[in-house]
Amino acid sequence: MTLGPLTMSPTRIHVWEEDPGAHSARRSPIAQPTRDISKSPLSFDVIDRAPGPYSPAAEKLRYETAIDSLIRAVDWFAEAMNGRSLSWHEDVGRTLRVTLEGGDELNAFYHREGPKKGLRFCTPTTAGKKIHTCESPDIVCHEVGHALLDGLRPQFLHAAGLEYFAFHEAFGDASSILSSLTLDSFCSNVLHETGGKINFTSRLSRMAEQFSEAVRLLNPGKSDQNCLRDAANEFFYADPLNLPFRAPATAICGRMHSFSRIFSATILDVLDAFYQPPHFSIPDLKAAAANTGKILCRATEMTPISPWYWADMAAHMIAVDLKEFGGQQTESLRRIFLKRGILSFEDLESLTMERLDSVDLKDSAPDSDRESPTATLLVDGARYGIDRGYEVEIPNQAPRLVRIEVPAEERHKYAEKIARYSIESAFIEGRVGITKNLCIDGAPLMPKNESRTFTHEVQETDAGSAVLRRVAFIHG
Incomplete structure (x- = not known):
């Protein structure tokens, strides 16, 4: 990829639309208002210094792309929330810290708390090629x-269960997809590439092409052929308990990034349903993206924390369409969720x-008058190299709209099984950090690479007990 000279002005910047693409890609930045x-x-706090007037063009492009992408991501969400309150998590604070040069891991991260709190974008070097993850919208x-x-x-951060963690990844993909459609130039490219069939594979559906090129150099089976994940896929829902922990990118497994592709594809299908003939214009596509975001965010707010979150989430999306859009896409949504196996006949x-x-859209806090959203599960620590049992949170609520005809006790047992599956997957992936004083000497699962970013940590409480908590989400 070669980058020619960029003409800078006080009122115009140059940014990538959605991804620089693979090394051989012939993509060019676009001009945008500052x-x-x-x-x-x-609010954001970008801790890296802004490039000066004589900085290299590539450095300016990376910085301006990152700033533009941060704002663009919040803008789509603000429109989707339709006037409802916006905030980062209280542990993040009023301002989200952003580090654009955040280490050499082949990854990017969101941390809620601790010394790495905020967003961190890494700059790995693979096969002699340096990648700046912050330059990919x-x-x-x-x-x-x-x-x-x-x-x-x-x-969602602490309720152990594959559906919650995978939904976090699908929501991140939705953020990429829907925010990119706020750009007229990118909408035009998508319409040209897909012929108006939005859920066909395209630059819209393909996530992180540049990043995936580096991933494939290290592990060819870990990503799709031309991107990290493609939301235009044929994957079908399966009970996580029936899935292997690992699988190549051509199959679904219990890794959250793999499993998330089912719901990411569903969101792309919903977007396609909203973009229907006879109108095939850029304003129509932007309106379809806005409507998809509104249904997604409203249903996300309302759906209880149950072991069957995806099915109940799908039902709530149908209910939101009925209430807020007059049932415009009710039949399409029913077909989409059936086709993906998220809802059954x-x-x-x-x-x-x-x-x-019967759904009250004003009830945007499903946890206020129901069972506690999570319960506590005590796990034997010895099998994981931990010198004591530790606690983990599991989903505790019943679905609101889908009918799961099981008693509360059986619901709890299923939640426990899903939680144990999710926990073991994290240990197998080597993403669980354990406080040293809790480790059993010589235990095979004791973390060997202390510089690696962990997604989970087993921590000792003031009372001397131990808890397993999710502390971060990683990009790949």
Whole structure:
């Protein structure tokens, strides 16, 4: 990829639309009005120094792309929230810290708390090629999506279960997809590439092409052929308990990035449903993206923390369409969720108009008058190299709209099984950090690479007990 000279002006910047692409890609930056990060609906603190007037063009491009992407990600979300309150998680504070040069791992991260709190974009070198993850709007908007969802539904970070963690990844992909469609130039490219069939594979559906090129150099089976993940896919829902922990990118497995592709594809299908003939214009596509975001965020707010979150989330999306869009896409949504296996024929049969119409959209806090959203599970620590049992949070609520005909005790047992599966997957991936004084000497799962960023930590409490908590989301 070669970058020619960029003409800078006080009122115009040059940015990448959605990803620089693979090394051989022939993409060019686009000119955009200068963005004032201080006017974003949510506050950022970019700790890296802004390039000066004589800085290299590539350095300016990376910085301006990152700033533009941060604002763009919040803008789509603010429109989707339709006037409802916006905030980062209370542990993040009023301002989200952003580090653009955040180490040499092949990754990018969202941390809620601790010394690495905020967003961190790494600059790895693979096969002699240095990658700046902050120059990809796909990656930046995805990571901001994690932060936005954590502010909206903080329980998802700790409720151990593959559906919650995978939904976080799908929401990040939705942030990339929907924010890119705020650009007229990119909408035009997508319409040209897909012929108006939005859920066909395109630059819109393909996530992080540049990043995935580096991933494939290290592990060819870990990403798709031309991107990290493609939301235009044929994956079908399966009970996580029936899935292997690992699989190549051509199959679904229990890794959250793999499993998330089912719901990412569903969001792309919903976007396609909103973009229908006879109108095939850029304003129509932008309106379809806005409507998709509104349904997604409203349903996300309302759906209880149950072991069957995806199915209940799908039912709530149908209910929101009925309430806010007059049922414009109700039949399309039913077909989409059935096609992806997220809802069954029995689920659809139970979702009568009367049942859907009973949903109160003003009830945006499903945890306020129901069971506690999470319960505590005590796990034997010895098998994981920990010298004592530790606690983990599991989902505790019942679905609101889908009918799961199991007693509360059986619901709890299923939640425990899903939690144990998710925990073991994290240990197998080597992403669990353990406080040294809790480790059993010589234990095979004791973390060997202390410089690696962990997604989970087993921590000792003031009372001497131990808890496992999720502390971060990683990009790949």
